[in-house]
Amino acid sequence: MASRASSQGLFFRFHIDLTLLLGLITLLAIGQVILYSASGENVALMQRQGIRLGIAFVVMLMIAQISPDTMRRWSPVLFIIGTIMLVAVLLVGTKVLGAQRWLNLGLFRFQPSEMMKLAVPMMLAWYLSSGHIPPRNRHLLVALIILLLPVLLIAKQPDLGTSLLVSSAGLFVIFMAGVSWRLILGFAFAGLAFTIPMWLFLMRDYQRQRVLTMLNPESDPLGSGYHIIQSKIAIGSGGTFGKGWLNGTQSHLEFLPERHTDFIFSVFAEEFGFSGILVLLSIYLLVIFRGIYITTQAHGTFARLLGASIVLTFLVYIFVNIGMVSGILPVVGVPLPLVSYGGTSIVTLMAGFGILMSIHTHRKLLAH
Amino acid sequence: MAQRQHLKDHFIEQRIFHNRSIVAILFTIILFGILAFRLFVLQINNHEHFTTLSQNNRVSVQATPPTRGLIYDRNGIILAENLPSYTLQIIPEQTSDIDNLVNELSLLVNLREVDIKKFKKEVRRKRRFEGIPLRFRLTDEEVAIISVNLHRLPGVEIKAQLSRFYPYGRETSHIVGYVGRINEKELKSLPFTNYSGTNHTGKLGIEKSYEALLHGQVGYQKVETNVRGRVLRVLERNNPVPGNDLYLNLDINLQKVAIDAFADKRGALVAIDPENGHVLAMISMPDYDANLFVNGIDSKTYNALNTSWERPLYNRTILGGYPPGSTTKPFFALAGLENNTIQLDHEIFCPGFYQLKGKAHKYRDWKKWGHGKTDISKSIVQSCDVFYYDLAFQLGIDKMHQFMTSFGFGKRSGIDILGERSGLMPSREWKKRVRKQVWFPGETVIAGIGQGYVLVTPLQLALGTATLANGGKHFQPQLVNAIQRKEDHVPRQVVPQMIRKIPIKRQENWNEIYHGMTEVIHGARGTARRLNKPDMRYKIAGKTGTAQVFSVAQDATYKEEELEERLKDHALFMAFAPVKNPKIAIAVVVENGGHGGSVAAPIAGEVIEAYLSQFSDEELNNPSRKSPVTPMKKSAPPTKVPPSAVDPDNTASSPLHKHKEHEEHVHG
CATH class of the missing domain: 3.40.710.10 (DD-peptidase/beta-lactamase superfamily)
Incomplete structure (x- = not known):
């Protein structure tokens, strides 16, 4: 007990939350293990991902050292820079696969929308924490404008997945700030009423197609329904205990598309089965509950709002990804957090957990 | 401004935040419950259904065409035989531009208009990963030319197979007849399964009238294929039964x-x-x-x-x-x-x-x-x-x-x-x-x-x-x-039929x-x-x-x-x-x-x-x-x-x- 307390103390001094850290490391390790199988035992790919994980880890540790108060002060600056960059993306961005998401900064390409996953909740937390809690209606209106501006800019790229995550991050801040249930229900109905014109005028053809094939994937088995059908086959054929690591036929015989990125969960489900899934979901739950615990212990409105938003966005990540690969949500291009292959999303996620650690470990300093 | 009514606000804030946190926990549990339920339905309830689909995905059945029966004259001189020959074929899915590929090939080997026409017809009929013949019976020289250029011709294959040959093509053309590529009309009348994998059928003469005996029984192999149809291993094999050999009365x-x-x-x-x-x-x-x-x-x-x-x-x-x-x-x-x-x-x-x-x-x-x-x-x-x-x-x-x-x-x-x-x-x-x-x-x-x-x-x-x-x-x-x-040791005589x-x-x-x-x-x-x-x-x-x-x-x-x-x-x-x-x-x-x-x-x-x-x-x-009927x-x-x-x-x-x-x- 004593040693645990002292090591806890040591980690605490370096602004690290041990429980969160263990959960994250376990998830990243699981990610590497499945990636080895999903990539067809491609070691080079794993090395690339390993470097990204290292960078993400360093980013997390660095951010954990910054106090929430400093973050709060820098929030508007970060938001304004991010918004300007989003406008720049639409004007001079690099187009990849039909979507204009990247800014070419000479040395590397940068995805401003990724930064907004944190900048938007920070901005909203800054704005709402400086006002009355629960916020008054006019503050809510301003908050909604702050939220909608980047969301629409991102949706325009188009990047449905990210705009969904950014808007949920923002909405969670507003929700945690205590907006009345009456308003929430009102907006929910308004939102429902808004879906019809959105379906007709705002959504692009490919997005509509995705929703349609989600509702009935068998209608186009060789076209847009193919991903979902193959993914469901992979998950379903996994059964209780799975086909075993490296033995997934759906993934190894390449029936499963995008198996090391968005559909990596299907590979996991095929090879480790329902029992493996329960373990994975438990670790995710552990991280989420630890996150919620941290926010309840947090000092200061900004820290609470931001922390809760980060945790709940992480939940949305998980739900949307697993929901889409298992065929209950449309395929919107959201990776499985910390497990899917891909650099940017992991760096942003780990930065978010860095913020959570900072919130947790800077409490005592703030208390006085 | 945050200092206004600090104490009171702090308590209200605390209460609101705690309530909302409880809602967040419930929300988390509900969403995880939905996921767990969905995955339970897929993996436990419908496991067998998806296992079947997964098997069907990876296991495909391939036809192994039988060897066509030979035709001999009354003294055992061969009149119709199967000689190894090299066929030029293209696998459509492995190339992005078939027309261009055909054009390039026509610069290397002699391609006739009929060949290209027939080929294009079959491209529409067959699956994308199946090899489709473009030219039969390549000469040794043509095989060499294509082999040298194979690296820049994706999707092109040279397949060794047996091709019908008539050593006395002129002398027996009206009697033995010949085989030819199966046409669309024949495709409808021939037994489909038995001819999967067969390209030729008897068109005339003995080759046509004894088609059912000469063709043989198709064999199968169950293979594991990846998504592009490439065979990774053979799971099960069922060899084809070669066609019957015919001995003619002809000298x-x-x-x-x-x-x-x-x-x-x-x-x-x-x-x-x-x-x-x-x-x-x-x-x-x-x-x-x-x-x-x-x-x-x-x-x-x-x-x-x-x-x-x-x-x-x-x-x-x-x-x-x-x-x-x-x-x-x-x-x-x-x-x-x-x-x-x-x-x-x-x-x-x-x-x-x-x-x-x-x-x-x-x-x-x-x-x-x-x-x-x-x-x-x-x-x-x-x-x-x-x-x-x-x-x-x-x-x-x-x-x-x-x-x-x-x-x-x-x-x-x-x-x-x-x-x-x-x-x-x-x-x-x-x-x-x-x-x-x-x-x-x-x-x-x-x-x-x-x-x-x-x-x-x-x-x-x-x-x-x-x-x-x-x-x-x-x-x-x-x-x-x-x-x-093939299963008999000696040929079975056809009994002379006395009509009257x-x-x-x-x-x-x-x-x-x-x-x-x-x-x-x-x-x-x-x-x-x-x-x-x-x-x-x-x-x-x-x-x-x-x-x-x-x-x-x-x-x-x-x-x-x-x-x-x-x-x-x-x-x-x-x-x-x-x-x-x-x-x-x-x-x-x-x-x-x-x-x-x-x-x-x-x-x-x-x-x-x-x-x-x-x-x-x-x-x-x-x-x-003597008795006219041989015993x-x-x-x-x-x-x-x-x-x-x-x-x-x-x-x-x-x-x-x-x-x-x-x-x-x-x-x-």
Whole structure:
């Protein structure tokens, strides 16, 4: 007990939350293990991902050292820079696969929308924490404008997945700030009423197609329904205990598309089965509950709002990804957090957990 | 501003935040519950369903085509074999631009338009990962050129496979026929599963009529494939059963002798073993190389063959209808004797023409001044027309029709290749049905010398001769002698099918006809006496015939040399030998050949000589007639060709051949 307390103390001094850290490391390790199988035992790919994980880890540790108060002060600056960059993306961005998401900064390409996953909740937390809690209606209106501006800019790229995550991050801040249930229900109905014109005028053809094939994937088995059908086959054929690591036929015989990125969960489900899934979901739950615990212990409105938003966005990540690969949500291009292959999303996620650690470990300093 | 009412706000804030945190926890639990439930449904409830789908994804069944059965002649000389050949094929999914690839390949190897056309048709039909043949039978040099360039030709493959080859492509084209690429029509009628993996099917001749036996049973292998269909490993194998080998009655050397004897003449020859109906030789001239058709003939060559006035694609032995002319005389003489219309001592006076009572029309004899006193033997030896005008009139068309039909004239013989014509042996009933007219006595008269409506195929003439030679045993002519199934040790004989035994009323009647026919060759005044040689080991019985191509007006002078080549008479000859123990019956038709005795008979003589040279003197002259049916293995049931394999009405079987009736041969 004593040693645990002292090591806890040591980690605490370096602004690290041990429980969160263990959960994250376990998830990243699981990610590497499945990636080895999903990539067809491609070691080079794993090395690339390993470097990204290292960078993400360093980013997390660095951010954990910054106090929430400093973050709060820098929030508007970060938001304004991010918004300007989003406008720049639409004007001079690099187009990849039909979507204009990247800014070419000479040395590397940068995805401003990724930064907004944190900048938007920070901005909203800054704005709402400086006002009355629960916020008054006019503050809510301003908050909604702050939220909608980047969301629409991102949706325009188009990047449905990210705009969904950014808007949920923002909405969670507003929700945690205590907006009345009456308003929430009102907006929910308004939102429902808004879906019809959105379906007709705002959504692009490919997005509509995705929703349609989600509702009935068998209608186009060789076209847009193919991903979902193959993914469901992979998950379903996994059964209780799975086909075993490296033995997934759906993934190894390449029936499963995008198996090391968005559909990596299907590979996991095929090879480790329902029992493996329960373990994975438990670790995710552990991280989420630890996150919620941290926010309840947090000092200061900004820290609470931001922390809760980060945790709940992480939940949305998980739900949307697993929901889409298992065929209950449309395929919107959201990776499985910390497990899917891909650099940017992991760096942003780990930065978010860095913020959570900072919130947790800077409490005592703030208390006085 | 945050300092306003700090304490109170702090408590409210704290309470709100705690409430919302509880909502967040509930929210988390609900969402995870939904996911867990969904995954439970997929992985536990529907596990079997998805396992099946996953199996179907990865395991595919591939057809292994069987090796086609070989065809041998009666002495075991191979007539149709499978040679390894290299096929150029493209896997569509491995290339982005097929048209461009085909263009590039056409720079390296010779690609014909038909090849490309067929290829593009198949691209639409087959799956994207299946190799689709573009060119068959690459030369070694072409294989080398493509192999060197293979690295820059994605999706191109050179596949070694077996390709049909006919070593005697010319000599056997009309009989053995050929295989060709399966066309869309055939695709619908052929058993789909058994032909998955097979590219070729029999189009003509034996290859077509015995398709079901030659093809074999397709084999399968269950393989694990990835999403692009690439085979990763074989899970299960079920080997194909090769097709049956066929042994023909045909003697390829005899066939060659006949072809050499024909030289550049047009016509047909059929030789049959009278003892069992086995077809020993069967040629239709001119011929063509069957190998041209195996992998798609180009349109230029095909058009040249198809439109040539010599009609090389036309199998005259079963399709050509010729007026038999005087070759019918021995049959009609026998008909008169057996029907008691005339007696053995019957004799007439031939003045050179014949008139029906009360009619002015003169039916001319070929010999302007007549033969004078003519008995049965002389009527055959010198081919007296008047004798048969008179005999026909006395017999009447009904008896003539009945008698000739029992020898197989006017109906399909049932030979085991497809598309046979029935010829025509006219009757009152036929004329009423087809011509909607009553029968005129004059028509009986000219039918008596094998003219008028009468049309026979060379096969029918040979068959009739065989039936005459063996004393009335009418066999179904048979090309295939035995079928070698892979599971058997010895080939199964095809049992000769005797259609009818014509009852002999008096043996003397038959002997009289044999005598007359023998005199045709060996008599001093026989029309085919040039076949008679002093040191012959056997005697031949035969009859010449000359069939008019068109009628000559009354009293007009018949000047052969003035007629164009194509309007010349057809020369006919029928014979069997040895007379004492017939081993070969033969019919020869030489189109526009002129006289049967001078043109057709020598060809028959050469074939008879070539065939009989294998027998000893004793065999040739031992008069004791053996049972015509070779004894079979008692355990083996009579092997009959399945009805589906031989369908005489299926003349559409060879779409490449536009058959036309030989209408120009019918004269009125």
